[in-house]
Every structure is written in structure tokens, then in C-alpha cells.
Amino acid sequence: MNILKEFTSKRNEVLLAEDENGRFVIKRYARAEAAAAEKAVYNLLSGGKVRIPKLLSSGEHELMLEYVDGVSFTELLESQESAESVDFAPWEELVKWLCLFNKETGLAPGDCNLRNFILDARGQVCGIDFEQCREGSILETAGAVCAFVELYDPQETPLKMSVSHFLQEKFSEIAGISAQELAEQTACQKAVIISRRERKKYDAAFSAVILAGGKSSRMGSCKAELPWGGKTLVEHQVNKISALGISDIMVSGYSRPVTGTRFVPDIYPEKGPLSGIHACLCAAKSAACFVISVDAPLFSPDEMKLLIKAHLAGDSPITVAEHRGTLEPLIGVYDSSLSDAAEEILQGANTSVKHLLDQIGFAVCEFSDENSVRNCNTPDEYNELYTETKEHHKIDNK
8 A cells, every 4th residue: 555645634634645546536535423423414415326436445534535626626727717717517516415414414514615525527515524514594595605715815806706605596595594594694693703713813923911010919819710790800801811712822920720721930030021921922922922911801802803914014013002091911912022122121120011012113013992991900990890890790790
């Protein structure tokens, strides 16, 4: 047996192999459950009504499959875009395949990336990835496919929109889906894809720092553990950051375990917030860190996005929140490369975060709502903020 190539796969090892009987595909799974799930779909479709590769053999972590020669629908879309001409016949065949697949199985493909559908030399469609199949309607599948077409890079070109509109017409005709329902589902699926891509972008580019240090002498108790919307303040901040897609979340100044975070101790203790920022810049897995104090509970995920986008759009290594001319340096984005500059300041007399801003230079992102950047340092401030924002807590608990 000769291995000819390895196919791109995020989850598994997928190989094109050849022996004396011809070519075939070996799919090796990290999880036995995934292999079993895909094998179950192959068994479900063994009657031959829906075109799929033949299952040649199987093991606990491996399937051996027929090799289907042809072009993927992503390649087809790219070639039609390049030629500035659409042959709609293959797209109609794709709709027929998806409708028949759903009719026979009651399943949605799960992953409607068009590279998982092959157009063979005879013009027949063959699906090749069923690991993530789940119960779902043809409406859900149709919307996902149309959304994928529209958002395939470059997005929403005239040709891609014409393909999407054709697909919607054919799904309506063959599956009996109303045009309005399909348009709404396509818009919904596009929002899901955009959100997922945005989360991946943030996760790749940003770590996060929650500043939870200080003696809380004015509060009289640990601010990180104060209740907020059914959670503690530190958990509340973690949930908001996680909603952006950032997975590398560091907590400074609060060493008790917090799900989804890692504790980073100060390298220069007793030096104020800058020491926490510095230690986290040194430990960050990404090129920049979103920083927020634990006691600013109303700074929303949308406002976090605005701040991050302002940082990406500018050329300053620091971008901080501002409200009516007042800087909020403990809500900002700091490039991880600033760790050396922060260390130099920590070795001097003035160890304030503002000193770092003055030394390096910074950009600002203006927020008009005072509550978004408001923090609480005393029981009265906390109780006032909590009482005024009960509606926010109700939303958080839904």
C-alpha cells in the first residue's frame, strides 16, 4: 500500500492510498465515537439511493472508503467565479442530493462546507463527510448551504449571490420551502458563520486579562467574589470574554480556581495594577491582551468588540477606554510586546499604569455611556450599581 497524499482535515487524519486494486481513502479518527457515528450514517445509507463512497472496511478508529474522483463544490465555485460564468446544472444536482439525503435519513449534514460535496466525472453529486450529522430539517440545511456560498471568500460577489438565489429557488421548488422562510434561514445561518469567524479571529489574536488584585480595603471583602447576576464578578467577566471567542483568559490578583481561566502571579508584587498587566503580558499566548478590571461589570461584549476593533484599526500599542475626557486605563488593549517597557517602569518609583501610557503613547476609544466603564470600590457603590442594573442581571440569567 502506498500513501499518495494527505487531505486537509481539522479533526482527523485523512489519507489517499493506493494498492493493486486501485485508490481508496483511509480516514483515521482521534475519537472512536466519531468513527462509530460516521459508520452509522454509512450503514443507514447502504441502500444506495443516496450517492456516497462505498464503505470498504472499518475499525474502532478507522474507516476505509472508496475514492471518488471529481471536483469539490468549493473548487467548482472558484472556477465559475474565475470564468465569470455559472453552469447551474451541478448546483441543481446538489439540491437534489441534499433533499434526498434528508428524506432518507432525517439528518442534516452538520458541516455544510462545500468541500464535503464532490461532483464526479458523470456529473453526479457525492457527499463525503458525515461525522457531524444530526437530526435536522431540510430548511436548516438549505439555509446553511446558501449562507456558505454567499460568504465564501470573496464574499457576496454578484456570481455567488446568483448561485445562492438559484439554490433558494430550487430548494423552494423541490422541498416545498417558502421563499421567505428560506431567505430568513439563510440570513440566520450567515449570522452564525460570521459570529463563528469573528470568535476564531479574536481567539487567534487576543488573550485577556482580568485584574482582580488589590486589598479591597474600601470594599471590605474580595471584589472578585461579589455576587452578580447569579455568578461572582470574576465569573461574570469570564463569561463575557468567552462570548467573544477568546480562550486564553488570565486572572491577576485572585488565585482561587475560576473555570476557563489561569491564574498568573505578579512578578513584581505589591506594585499595583501595572504589575498584574506586566505579568500577564509576559504569560500571554497572543500578540495582544484585552484588559479589564474585575469591578467593571457593565462593560458589555459589544463594547469589548468596539474597543478591540479600535485597537486593530489604529497603530498604537495601547488603546484604552475613555468617557468624556476621562481615561480608563484598566479597560484597554495592550500589545504583549510592551512587557519589557512595563518591567522597566515597575523597577522605578512611579509604577502607575498611566506612567506606561505616557511613556509609550496610546489611542482612545470613546464610550458615551458612563455605566459601561463605571466600577465599584465601596459597598455603597456596589449596591447602587447592582440595584440600578437589575434588568441586566435578568438578561444574564436567561
